[in-house]
Amino acid sequence: MTGFFRSEFFHNYKRSTSAIIGSALMAFFAFAVLAGPFLVAQDPYDIAALNLMDSYKPPMWLEGGDPRFPLGTDGQGRDVWASILYGARISVFIGLVAMIASCTLGTLLGLVAGFYGGIADAIIMRIADIQLSFPSILIALFLMSAVGTGIDKVLIALTAVGWVVYARTVRGSTLSEIEKEYVQAAKVAGLSNRKIIRKHVLPNVLTPLIVIATIQVGTFVLIEASLSFLGVGVPITQPSLGLLIKNGFDVLFSGLWWTSVFPGVAIMTLVFGINLFGDFLRDELNPRLK
Amino acid sequence: MFGYLLKRLIQMTLVLWVVSVIVFLMMSFTGDPVFMVVPIDATDAEIAQARRLLGLDQSLLVQYGKFLTSLVQGDFGNSYVFRQPAMTLILERMPATVEMVLVAMALAIAVAIPLGVYAGANPNSRISRVIMAGSLLGISLPGFWVGMVLIYLFAVHWGVFPSSGRGDTAELFGLRISLLTWDGWHHIMLPAITLSLGTMAILLRMTRAGMMEVGRQDFMKFARAKGATRRDVLYKHGLKNALIPVVTIFGLQLGDLIAFATITETIFSWPGMGKLLIDSIYRADRPVIVVYLMLVALIFVVINFIVDIVYTMIDPRITLK
Amino acid sequence: MTTQTKSKPLLAVQDLHTHFHTFAGTVKAVNGVSFEIGAGEVMGLVGESGGGKSVVGFSILGLIDSPGKIEGGQILLDGQDLVTAGEDRLRQVRGREISMVFQDPMTSLNPLHTVGRQMDEVLCLHSDLDAGARKQACIDMLESVGISRAEERLKAYPHQFSGGMRQRVVIAIAMLARPRLIIADEPTTALDVTIQSQILKLMRQQIADKGASMILITHDLAVVSEMADHIAVLYCGNVVERGKTRELIETPTHPYTRGLIDSIPDTAERHDRLKQIPGSVPDIRNLPKGCNFKDRCPRAQALCAEREPSLTAQHGSLWAACHFPLKPGELA
Numbered sequence: 001m002t003g004f005f006r007s008e009f010f011h012n013y014k015r016s017t018s019a020i021i022g023s024a025l026m027a028f029f030a031f032a033v034l035a036g037p038f039l040v041a042q043d044p045y046d047i048a049a050l051n052l053m054d055s056y057k058p059p060m061w062l063e064g065g066d067p068r069f070p071l072g073t074d075g076q077g078r079d080v081w082a083s084i085l086y087g088a089r090i091s092v093f094i095g096l097v098a099m100i101a102s103c104t105l106g107t108l109l110g111l112v113a114g115f116y117g118g119i120a121d122a123i124i125m126r127i128a129d130i131q132l133s134f135p136s137i138l139i140a141l142f143l144m145s146a147v148g149t150g151i152d153k154v155l156i157a158l159t160a161v162g163w164v165v166y167a168r169t170v171r172g173s174t175l176s177e178i179e180k181e182y183v184q185a186a187k188v189a190g191l192s193n194r195k196i197i198r199k200h201v202l203p204n205v206l207t208p209l210i211v212i213a214t215i216q217v218g219t220f221v222l223i224e225a226s227l228s229f230l231g232v233g234v235p236i237t238q239p240s241l242g243l244l245i246k247n248g249f250d251v252l253f254s255g256l257w258w259t260s261v262f263p264g265v266a267i268m269t270l271v272f273g274i275n276l277f278g279d280f281l282r283d284e285l286n287p288r289l290k
Numbered sequence: 291m292f293g294y295l296l297k298r299l300i301q302m303t304l305v306l307w308v309v310s311v312i313v314f315l316m317m318s319f320t321g322d323p324v325f326m327v328v329p330i331d332a333t334d335a336e337i338a339q340a341r342r343l344l345g346l347d348q349s350l351l352v353q354y355g356k357f358l359t360s361l362v363q364g365d366f367g368n369s370y371v372f373r374q375p376a377m378t379l380i381l382e383r384m385p386a387t388v389e390m391v392l393v394a395m396a397l398a399i400a401v402a403i404p405l406g407v408y409a410g411a412n413p414n415s416r417i418s419r420v421i422m423a424g425s426l427l428g429i430s431l432p433g434f435w436v437g438m439v440l441i442y443l444f445a446v447h448w449g450v451f452p453s454s455g456r457g458d459t460a461e462l463f464g465l466r467i468s469l470l471t472w473d474g475w476h477h478i479m480l481p482a483i484t485l486s487l488g489t490m491a492i493l494l495r496m497t498r499a500g501m502m503e504v505g506r507q508d509f510m511k512f513a514r515a516k517g518a519t520r521r522d523v524l525y526k527h528g529l530k531n532a533l534i535p536v537v538t539i540f541g542l543q544l545g546d547l548i549a550f551a552t553i554t555e556t557i558f559s560w561p562g563m564g565k566l567l568i569d570s571i572y573r574a575d576r577p578v579i580v581v582y583l584m585l586v587a588l589i590f591v592v593i594n595f596i597v598d599i600v601y602t603m604i605d606p607r608i609t610l611k
Numbered sequence: 612m613t614t615q616t617k618s619k620p621l622l623a624v625q626d627l628h629t630h631f632h633t634f635a636g637t638v639k640a641v642n643g644v645s646f647e648i649g650a651g652e653v654m655g656l657v658g659e660s661g662g663g664k665s666v667v668g669f670s671i672l673g674l675i676d677s678p679g680k681i682e683g684g685q686i687l688l689d690g691q692d693l694v695t696a697g698e699d700r701l702r703q704v705r706g707r708e709i710s711m712v713f714q715d716p717m718t719s720l721n722p723l724h725t726v727g728r729q730m731d732e733v734l735c736l737h738s739d740l741d742a743g744a745r746k747q748a749c750i751d752m753l754e755s756v757g758i759s760r761a762e763e764r765l766k767a768y769p770h771q772f773s774g775g776m777r778q779r780v781v782i783a784i785a786m787l788a789r790p791r792l793i794i795a796d797e798p799t800t801a802l803d804v805t806i807q808s809q810i811l812k813l814m815r816q817q818i819a820d821k822g823a824s825m826i827l828i829t830h831d832l833a834v835v836s837e838m839a840d841h842i843a844v845l846y847c848g849n850v851v852e853r854g855k856t857r858e859l860i861e862t863p864t865h866p867y868t869r870g871l872i873d874s875i876p877d878t879a880e881r882h883d884r885l886k887q888i889p890g891s892v893p894d895i896r897n898l899p900k901g902c903n904f905k906d907r908c909p910r911a912q913a914l915c916a917e918r919e920p921s922l923t924a925q926h927g928s929l930w931a932a933c934h935f936p937l938k939p940g941e942l943a
Contacts, residue, residue, distance in 0.1 A: 018423075130305055133594055134587070135542075135549035142583060145571040146316040218430065225432045226553055230568055245435055249557070253453065257442050264435035271430035279426065508718035515672055515713075516784065517706035517736045530723050606768045607722055 009284055019280035025273025033092045036085035045086065045237075050077045056251075059258050072258040074247065080259055083244055084266050090240040091267070094151065095220040098158035103213050105159060106166025107205075111197060113167065114174025125171070128164045136161040140223055144232040154233055158220050165212055173205040207285040214281055218274035225267055241267045298598075302591045309587040314357050317576055318350060361584065367577040371570070376577035380563050380585060385465045386456055387555065387562030391547045393469070393478055394485035398543075401486075402493035403533075409494070410501020410532065411524050422498065428491025433550055437484035437557040444480060451480045454559035481558040485550060489543045496539060500532030507531070534605055541597035545590050620647035620687075621824055622671070622709075622792055627684035629663075629670045636896035640666040640679070642848030645922075648824050650791070653815075655835030655856070656828045657871070658845035659892055664828045665714075667845070668794040671826075672709060673701040707737040710785040712814075714797040716777035720769035726780055727765030730787060737788040752783045756813060775806035779813065786817055793818065796828045811838060832871050836860050841928070844868050847895060847903040850922065854929035864925040864936035866908045902934070910935045 013019050037043070054077035057066045065072065071080040113121040131139065143157040174197075177183055183200050191199075225242030227233035229249075234240045239247070241263045248260025332340070346353070360366065366376045409418040445453030457477030460470035468474030504510065505528065513523045552564030559565070563582060570578040602608045629641040640663040648654045658664050669675050671686055673693060686693040688708065693701065705711075713719040720729060730749040734740055740748065746765070753761035756779040769777055778798065785793055795814065799807040815838060818825050829835055835842055836856060843853040844867065852865035863869045870888035890907035893899060899906065905915040912935065920932040926939060 130308060133305070133542075133545070133590055135546045137546075138549040138552075138586070141549075141552065141571075142313075142316070145579065222430075222432055226434060229432075229434050230553060230556065230571075232571065242432070245432070245438070249438060252438055252442055253446060255446060257446075260435070260438055261442070264432060264439070267432050267435065268427070268430055271432075272427055275426050275430050508713060508715060509721045511669075511674060512711075512713055512719040512781075513721070513732070514674055515705055515711040516733050517702045517704075518732065519702065527721050527724070531721070605723065607770045 012284055013280070016280050018276045022273045022276025022278070022280060025269055026277055029088060029092065029270050029273065032085055033089050036089070037082075040079065040082040040085055043082070043086075052077050056256055058256075071262050074259045075251065080262050083239070084241065084263055087239055087241040087244050087263060088266060088270070090151070090234060090238055091221050091224060091242070092217075092270070094154055094158070094224050094234075094240065095217040098155050098162060098220045098224075099213055099217045101155065101159040102162030102216065103166050103209065106163035107170045107209070109163065110167035110170025111174055111201070114171040114201075115178065115193060115197065121171070124167060128167055131161075131164050137223055137226060140227060141230065141232065144227055149232055149235055151234055151238060154224055154227060157227070158223060161223070162216060162220065165216070166209065169208050169212065170201075170205050173208075174201050177201045177204060211278060211282045211285060214274060215278040218271040218278070221267060221271055221274075298595055302595060305591055306584070306587055310358065310361060310584060311354070313580055313583050314354050317580060318353065366581045366584075369570075369575050369578045371573050371575045371578075376575075376581040379566065379578060380581045383561055383563040383566050384585075385467055386560060387548070387551050387564055389467060389469050390478060390481055390485060390554070390560060390562060391544070391551055393482040394547055395489065395544060397482060397486040398490040398493055402490045403497055403536075406494040406497025407501055407524075407529065407532075410498040410505070413498075413502060421494070425491040425494045425498075428487050428494075431487060433484060433488055434553045434557055436487055437481070437554055440480050440484055441557070452477050453480075456561055481554050481560050484557070485547060485554045488550065489547055492539070492543060493536060496536045497532065500535050501528060503535075504528045504532040530604070534601075537597065537601055537604060541593045544593050548586060548589065619649075621650045621652075621689070623647045623685075623687040624667070624671070625685045625687065627667065627670060627686065628682040629666050629675055629679060630682045631679040633678055638895050639848050639898070640895065641670060642898075643684075644843075644845070644848070644850050645684075646843045646850060646853060648792070648826060650824055651818075651822050652841070653818070653825045653827060653839045655839030655842040656826055656845060657832055657835055657842055658830065660830055663848045663895075664830075664845050665796050668711060668796045668826065668828055671794060672705050672711060673698075674705075702736075706733050706785075706790070707788045708790055709792045709794065710788065710790040712778075712781055712785045712793060712795040712798045715801040716774060716781050717769070717801070719781050720777065722769055725766055725768055726772070730765070730780075730784055733784055733787045748787065749783075752787055753780070756780070756783045756786075756817070758783075774802050775810060778802060778806075778810055782810075782814060782817065786821065786823075789821060789823075791823055793823055793825045794828065795825055797830070798827075799834065800829070800831075807834075814838075832860075833875055844871070847893065847898060849903065849932065851904065851933070852929065852931040853922075854925075854927065858927045858929055862926070862929075862937075862939040864929050864931040864938075865933050866910050866937065867904050868931075869937060870907075902932075910937075 013023075054066070054069065054073050055075050057069055057073045058064050059072045059080075060067050060070050069079045069081070071084070073079055074083065109124050113124040140157045140161050143160060144153060147153045147156065177200055178196075180200075183196060186196055186200070221241075224233055224240060225245070228240050228242030229246045231246065234243055236243065244263040245260045245267075248256070248258075248263070252260055348356075364377060368374060369376045369379055372379060405421050409421045412418050441453045444451040455477060457468045457474035458471045459466040459468045459474060461467070462470060468478060501524075505524075510523055510527055513527050514520070518526075548564075551562060552567055554560065555562045555565035556568050563585075566578060567582045569575075570582070624647070625645050627641050627644045628639070631638040631640055642663075644663075644667055646654065646656075656664050656667060666675070666679070670681055671693065673681075673696075675681060681694050684694065688704065691700075693704065696704075720726070727746070727749060730752070731745055734745040734748060738745070749765060750761040753764060758764055758776060758779055764772075769780070772780060778801075782798075793814075798814065799810050802810060811834065814825065817823075825838075827835055827838055839856050841853065841855050842859050843850050844859075844865065845851070846867050852859065852863065852868045859868060860872060863872060867888070870886075873886045874888060876885055888907055893903060893906065899916070901914075901916040901918055902908070902911070902920055905911040908915070914934050918934070920934050922930045922932045925931050925936055
């Protein structure tokens with residue numbers, strides 16, 4: 001453990017403002033997601049706790065504001081801040097789970113394609129290429145319109161879109177690794193394919209995967225937000241930050257801006273933090289620039 | 291050359307065919323369109339008759355065959371909602387989407403390239419750091435949210451721009467184009483700006499990366515060894531080289547713009563094909579969805595092809611093969 | 612410092628220090644280098660890779676970019692110090708009075724510009740010729756470096772040439788404005804062995820024709836023994852020996868020079884192993900006290916760890932920085 005703190009990675013981390021800010025934001029969100037709901041008085045999804053008299057109160061620093069609701073309330077009297085905390089949970093959950101699923105699926109396919117080659121490789125890569133020539137949002141949109149809304153459906157759609165980048169990277173790494181002599185030697189020595197994958201290919205592919213995975217969480221949060229905004233994402237009963245924005249859109253023209261602006265700020269901060277840290281990771285873990 | 295074109299044509303057709311299969315399969319397994327055309331109190335016999343008319347009683351393969359034939363003929367059937375040919379509906383709205391996408395791309399390029407070149411040439415300056423932080427923010431923003439903020443500030447609060455809709459149009463070559471009127475520009479500004487931000491940020495980052503990469507190259511130093519000024523070396527030697535990776539992603543970015551236009555059009559009630567798509571998804575208007583997807587697939591495939599050709603024109607090392 | 616040549620030198624480098632301030636420490640790539648070169652002479656700058664030779668070349672032209680910086684010394688061209696001259700003056704010098712040939716012709720040329728355009732650039736910068744005259748000058752120059760169908764070739768791109776031809780183009784560019792000094796940084800290292808001698812011959816012919824001088828930077832003693840009039844041997848940023856080629860090769864006084872000469876494979880006699888200089892170049896960020904070479908030197912003694920030797924006159928034209936230099940005829 002102490003070895004880590006003395007490493008060059010940590011040293012550069014300390015010196016990089018963006019890395020520190022980025023990871024601080026991420027940590028903040030992790031905390032908010034885990035502990036948030038316990039810190040807020042009101043459960044915005046408990047109908048009994050809501051009071052319609054409290055609806056559309058502006059943020060507390062404006063006229064008509066109420067210190068109980070620091071960021072204002074929505075049409076049902078829900079505290080915007082509480083909604084954001086609950087919504088962030090869902091957004092982050094979706095982002096993380098989809099990332100893990102994509103990573104697993106993509107890595108598996110990439111390994112198969114790289115290792116076994118042949119027709120499996122051809123098929124997998126063809127699908128990947130075709131998929132890559134279309135914007136992910138469109139593919140996700142189309143899938144969602146076909147399979148219907150729901151968190152599980154969103155996860156499927158995101159995975160279907162997200163696996164490609166892992167598959168390509170892993171396949172590339174695999175191909176270059178199996179060419180190397182020490183791998184050929186291992187094969188001759190009788191080492192099983194699985195062992196070769198585990199000992200030689202995976203360690204080398206790990207660092208780019210970490211970078212991709214980190215940034216992909218942010219990407220997924222954004223895609224999910226867009227899908228929810230369009231009404232083909234999460235269900236109304238489990239509103240992510242994107243859905244909150246959608247709900248606020250309807251009253252935007254009447255000047256009631258806080259219900260849609262603040263959730264957006266939350267998304268922006270979260271993804272910005274992820275990207276800041278991801279940028280730093282990419283520079284640090286990229287052997288070529290060293 | 292001819293061989294290459296033929297090869298690409300076959301590839302493109304193949305991709306479109308695969309897309310058509312996927313679209314067809316997805317559409318077939320989701321919902322039953324028969325209920326879109328019959329009234330609520332239809333009897334079983336009427337439902338069965340409607341099914342026959344729509345060809346829904348036949349096997350999947352036959353249905354696909356019919357689908358494919360009509361596709362190739364450009365006949366996608368009538369919209370369930372509008373009772374007009376789906377193709378016509380989409381094509382009518384295409385100019386609106388195209389003009390918004392073009393303005394957004396022009397904006398993105400106009401801002402991203404100069405800033406990116408500056409940031410790449412002077413990576414350690416204060417301004418560069420600000421630019422880069424800004425670009426990172428740009429790719430972290432939910433586009434639709436930015437649109438909403440812009441609407442609130444510029445339309446609702448300050449009332450400088452209209453909050454929705456397309457401006458007046460004038461006709462050119464039989465197409466209705468709003469860029470030919472002042473009112474048109476007045477209406478297109480907010481949506482185009484909203485749409486352009488994501489691409490702007492990405493292009494900026496790529497340009498900067500390209501400039502920094504090129505700065506490390508030997509030929510830059512060699513040019514300086516000839517006595518050229520730093521500035522000349524940067525712009526005359528470096529820029530073109532740096533922009534090559536940018537051209538590579540240009541096609542993809544254009545595709546992304548068309549995709550994100552669906553959201554932007556929804557926010558700004560912009561009467562383009564993106565908005566039509568979203569509305570059609572809500573209303574399960576299958577024919578329209580199919581037309582949109584196939585048309586957009588065609589557009590993407592063509593864009594990719596054009597980008598590849600352009601690429602070979604820029605870099606003499608690349609030949610068509 | 613006494614001059615080596617009888618006439619006034621064309622270029623005199625005096626106590627040059629070029630340091631690189633990296634994150635991990637300051638690299639003193641050039642740590643007190645001095646030499647002179649007169650008109651029409653060829654000087655060889657020899658040393659192992661990473662020994663700072665290229666940095667000397669770039670320093671002369673003021674092409675050291677951060678984190679590097681010339682920290683001290685003078686570079687006198689006709690008596691004018693280039694270290695303190697402004698960028699404007701340096702740009703006049705570059706390509707016109709002093710030009711450079713880089714190591715890898717593939718990366719020296721801009722892949723997106725035609726060869727003709729890259730050649731034309733030199734003339735645009737340094738002459739008043741009109742377009743027609745410039746084109747003719749380029750054609751003549753290409754022919755003179757042995758590229759046939761020159762006029763057609765002007766419209767070609769670098770990747771359409773083979774490695775050796777590309778280097779000829781680079782040489783052509785370097786010679787176009789008739790410089791008085793050419794710095795050739797490992798000009799043949801990136802080329803096939805068969806092409807190397809051709810290129811060297813070409814260079815020798817070019818400078819002889821134009822009465823120019825050349826600093827030939829290389830790690831290959833064999834190359835330099837054929838081409839150079841005098842040689843300076845660089846080790847860890849210092850000149851450890853210099854003098855006329857013949858004398859240096861036949862009767863070197865510095866053990867490092869001896870080692871370099873010995874490690875040239877001898878095709879005449881049979882040996883069991885190739886002779887090498889044992890050990891490796893010390894970490895240039897942490898140079899040892901005393902003589903930099905002591906850990907690899909078969910002659911090192913206590914004094915060598917105490918005091919750094921400075922250049923002192925040996926026999927003939929040779930100067931060496933060594934406490935226990937070799938005498939003529941003495942083996943290591």
